Amino acid sequence: QSVLTQPPSASxxxxxxxxxxxxxxxxxxxTSTVNWYQQLPGTAPKLLIYSNNQRPSGxxxxxxxxxxxTSASLAISGLQSEDEADYYCAAWDDSLSGPxxxxxxxxxxx
Amino acid sequence: EVQLVESGGGLxxxxxxxxxxxxxxxxxxxxxxxxxxRQAPGTGLEWxxxxxxxxxxxxxxxxxxxxxxxxxxxxxxxxxxYLQMNSLKTEDTAIYYCTRRDGFAxxxxxxxxxxxxxVSS
Numbered sequence: 001q002s003v004l005t006q007p008p009s010a011s012x013x014x015x016x017x018x019x020x021x022x023x024x025x026x027x028x029x030x031t032s033t034v035n036w037y038q039q040l041p042g043t044a045p046k047l048l049i050y051s052n053n054q055r056p057s058g059x060x061x062x063x064x065x066x067x068x069x070t071s072a073s074l075a076i077s078g079l080q081s082e083d084e085a086d087y088y089c090a091a092w093d094d095s096l097s098g099p100x101x102x103x104x105x106x107x108x109x110x
Numbered sequence: 111e112v113q114l115v116e117s118g119g120g121l122x123x124x125x126x127x128x129x130x131x132x133x134x135x136x137x138x139x140x141x142x143x144x145x146x147x148r149q150a151p152g153t154g155l156e157w158x159x160x161x162x163x164x165x166x167x168x169x170x171x172x173x174x175x176x177x178x179x180x181x182x183x184x185x186x187x188x189x190x191x192y193l194q195m196n197s198l199k200t201e202d203t204a205i206y207y208c209t210r211r212d213g214f215a216x217x218x219x220x221x222x223x224x225x226x227x228x229v230s231s
Binding site for chain 1 (some may be wrong): 138145147154155156157160164171172173174207212214215217218219220221222224
């Protein structure tokens with residue numbers, strides 16, 4: 001089981017808004033910033049969102065992140081077919097002395 | 111351009127050892143912590159090990175699943191990170207990714223393409 005909890009799947013039609021939740025605890029999300037990673041099929045993961053809501057250069061602004069307490073969420077506004085991928089949330093965990101990850105959410109464009 | 115290139119993966123028997131290398135370029139290697147992650151077939155990402163930079167004495171951290179069997183190290187003069195894997199088990203079969211940490215926490219901003227390790231029984 002993963003330390004952070006994500007739904008296994010999410011879907012929407014092109015153009016729809018899709019939201020992915022990420023639940024943790026006081027040792028991780030509650031005391032650290034949250035990062036999100038996108039893994040397109042057959043490729044290495046890529047940093048999508050850092051410090052809860054910041055986008056690295058080149059990431060489209062339809063991707064946004066937020067955090068509240070021990071939970072976080074990733075939103076894709078205006079889902080596109082190329083957004084079909086696995087998405088992982090991550091936060092430093094003081095109990096692990098390392099990064100904790102969610103199990104990943106597979107996003108499908110219907 | 112930041113690049114991380116892993117090598118050293120392959121097929122190995124259970125109980126044997128393997129050493130992975132990650133050659134970094136395009137940035138000041140010694141300024142960053144480095145980490146290894148893995149992904150078993152059809153599963154999610156799993157953090158394996160992290161080594162801090164010299165400013166933090168190169169201290170290391172390990173996931174419970176590999177502690178005592180794997181060792182992460184770095185050679186700042188060559189810009190290489192290593193993962194020495196001993197007493198390999200079939201459950202260590204995975205793609206292993208080398209990553210660069212930017213700052214602190216869980217911000218891993220660059221990932222290598224991965225190298226496949228297959229452990230047979």
